[in-house]
Amino acid sequence: xxxxxxxxxxxxxxxxxxxxxxxxxxxxxxxxxxxxxxxxxxxxxxxxxxxxxxxxxxxxxxxxxxxxxxxxxxxxxxxxxxxxxxxxxxxxxxxxxxxxxxxxxxxxxxxxxxxxxxxxxxxxxxxxxxxxxxxxxxxxxxxxxxxxxxxxxxx
Numbered sequence: 001x002x003x004x005x006x007x008x009x010x011x012x013x014x015x016x017x018x019x020x021x022x023x024x025x026x027x028x029x030x031x032x033x034x035x036x037x038x039x040x041x042x043x044x045x046x047x048x049x050x051x052x053x054x055x056x057x058x059x060x061x062x063x064x065x066x067x068x069x070x071x072x073x074x075x076x077x078x079x080x081x082x083x084x085x086x087x088x089x090x091x092x093x094x095x096x097x098x099x100x101x102x103x104x105x106x107x108x109x110x111x112x113x114x115x116x117x118x119x120x121x122x123x124x125x126x127x128x129x130x131x132x133x134x135x136x137x138x139x140x141x142x143x144x145x146x147x148x149x150x151x152x153x154x155x
Contacts, residue, residue, distance in 0.1 A: 031064040032154050033074075034123070036090025042082035046071035053082055059094045059123035059140075061154030077153045093126040095135065095152035102152065104145035108134035115145035126155060 035056045043050035046068055054076075056062070062074035065081065072086050077096055097118045105112040108130040116139060118124060124137035124147065134146045135155055149155050 032061055032093055033064055033072075033089040034058075034092055034094040034154075035060040035062070035084075035088060036092065037088045040084055040088035042074070042076075042084050044083065046073070046083045048085075050083065053080075056084075059092075059125075061094045061096050061123065062089075063154070093154070094123045095126050095137065095147075095154040097122045097124065097147075097151060098153050099151040102147050104137060104139070104143070104147045106145055108132065108136075108146045110148075112146070116143050118147070124152065129155065 035058055038058050040056050040060075041052050042054040042056055044053055045051070056076070060076070062076050062082075062084070064072055065075055066073035067086075070086055071083050072089060073081060073083055075081055077098070097120050100120055102118045102122075104115045104118060104124075106115055118139065122139075124139055127136040127138055127144065129149075130136050130146050133149045135149050135152065136144065137147050137152075138144045
């Protein structure tokens with residue numbers, strides 16, 4: 001990284017590296033969206049003439065990689081990349097349960113009373129990021145609670 005700087009400025013090289021590390025985190029902020037239509041086709045290219053690869057159900061969370069006028073390149077829970085028509089995405093954020101069974105509690109505390117349990121692949125609406133690795137979520141039946149971020153994908 002510092003090879004482009006003259007060898008007479010090692011402090012400057014360290015400062016540049018420090019600034020790069022500090023500001024690169026902001027550039028790496030992840031942007032998630034959810035499928036808003038009842039279902040949406042995911043393609044291999046930004047065109048309806050592209051190959052249809054996958055059909056995603058409503059509330060399926062995806063990570064936004066690239067935004068074009070009418071298309072968005074997204075990554076799903078498997079890590080695969082797809083293109084989806086922008087009109088099929090919602091600003092409602094959801095997370096997908098990755099644990100066999102996720103415990104959703106009344107507060108952001110492992111000892112808090114259990115509100116409900118969600119099975120693997122259940123989508124939960126993300127309300128907010130809670131304290132210390134907890135997410136406040138809502139089940140489609142209306143129940144609200146906190147789940148560990150490590151038990152879901154899409155936050």
